[in-house]
Amino acid sequence: MAVFVLDRQGLPLMPCTEKRARLLLERGRARVHRLVPFVIRLTDRRAQDSSFQPLRLKLDPGSKTTGMALVREKADGIAVLSLMDLVHRGRQISEALTQRRAFRRRRRGAKLRYRAPRFNNRTRAAGWLAPSLQHRVDSTMSWVRRVMRWAPVSALSMELVRFDTQAMQNPDISGLEYQRGELFGYELREYLLEKWGRKCAYCDAEGVPVQIEHIHAGARRGSKRVSNLTLSCAPCNLDKGARDVREFVKDQARLTRILSKTKAPLRDAAAVNSTRWALLNALKETELAVETGSGGRTKWNRTRLEMPKAHALDAVCVGEVKAVCGWQRPTLELRCTGRGSYQRTRLTAQGFPRGYLTRKKRVHGFQTGDRVRAVVPKGKKAGAHVGRVAVRASGSFNIQTPVGVVQGIAHRHCTMVQRADGYGYSTVPLTKERESGNGTKSRLAAQAALSHPRMNAEVSRSNR
Secondary structure: OEEEEEEEOOEEEEEHHHHHHHHHHOOOEEEEEEEEOOOEOOOOOHHHHHHOOOOEEEEOOOEEEEEEEEEEOOOHHHHEEEEEEEEHHHHHHHHHHHHHHHHHHHHHHOOOOOOOOOOOOOOOOOOOOOHHHHHHHHHHHHHHHHHHHOOOOEEEEEEOOOHHHHHHOOOOOOOHHHHHHHOOOOHHHHHHHHOOHHHHHOOOOOOOOOOEOOOOOHHHOOOHHHHHEEEEEEHHHHHHHHOHHHHHHHOOOHHHHHHHHOOOHHHHHHHHHHHHHHHHHHHHOOOOEEEEEHHHHHHHHHHHHHEEEEEHHHOOOOOOOEEEEOOOOOEEEEEEEOOOOOOOOOOOOOOEEEEOOOOEEEOOOOOOOOOOEEEEOOOOOEEEEEEEEOOOOOOOOEEEEEOOOEEEHHHHHHEEEEEHHHHHHHEEEEEEEEEOEEEEEEEEEEOOOOOOOOOOOOOOOOEE
């Protein structure tokens, strides 16, 4: 993973390798500006005296996770510098609002502290989004601005259209080059792969070539609409033939699942479609050149380049891509954790308060979410523990480490590493799994890591 570099005035320079950053720190030419993501600040360099290369920040917006990739543009392709996965908390926001609404309704009905309803005198501005959706836009733009502060980004790319619905409803449409070029069929196939979990709907076979199959056979006047299509392995497709799905599937539970899923709403796709234009308009406000691409083109690029399926790697493949080098690197996971809660109590399963929270967020100078290092000299918990802290008013803290939770650490043993900023950080290494399918494919397997492995990719260097 490339290291972000700032000059002595805090202006961004070209990122460097981990080895070069370590040498700069050892020689006293740089200071640590931030630990996660790792940012250093040079003491003997100004941005005016440095040379720059074109950097592009690519985004693959998603309902639960947004992939981000910082790449360096070259004449024959791009070089990947940094990969990030931004994990949203839209579902938590939605559930918190639902709980708050239930609390207020109960107070009105139980004759407790009254809060008058205000839904009759509220107005919504043009372009209003639900808080759980607006969070996706705000958190993504927050990290776009952060990366722009740490690196001289000159252009942006974003996957605007996830699925081309017109090409899905009428595969014979013509008029644009990509619809009859190498991208033909990718929109519909990618939609079905995500909808049916990339496996056969009749036997749940995974890792085998799957085919697009009509639930209500075309020989019996079955339509070509996407609601009548599913995925099937070759043996099941031949065995079913033109038979009705109710005659072919004997398992009633599987039949019910297939029929209910044919027209099941895709909440995640709806969330992406609701926020894509708001995110695009926010990106344009940065005054950088913004490139857009469709989901079909993203998959075509990824398949052509034989890259695994992952959010950050999807971001690398957004838009026009000739060749990619240096993508075999771990991904930094940015998990939205929030900055606390206004709720004053914890509740039991029946909804009754079971205790009150402290009014102050900080205890002995620490706040829940801070990254700390605790060195315990003796006892059952003796040793060094590094991770996120959960504070208590008594001064006995819990520390979430990569290997588990360490409870009952006294505050006097803790040293601040990095203040809480509303995000949790972890590293996801890349491993490849070869699968047999419609061509050679691979997937991403994630696991927690304590340190970054050595990078073997080419990264750009500034004239230092």
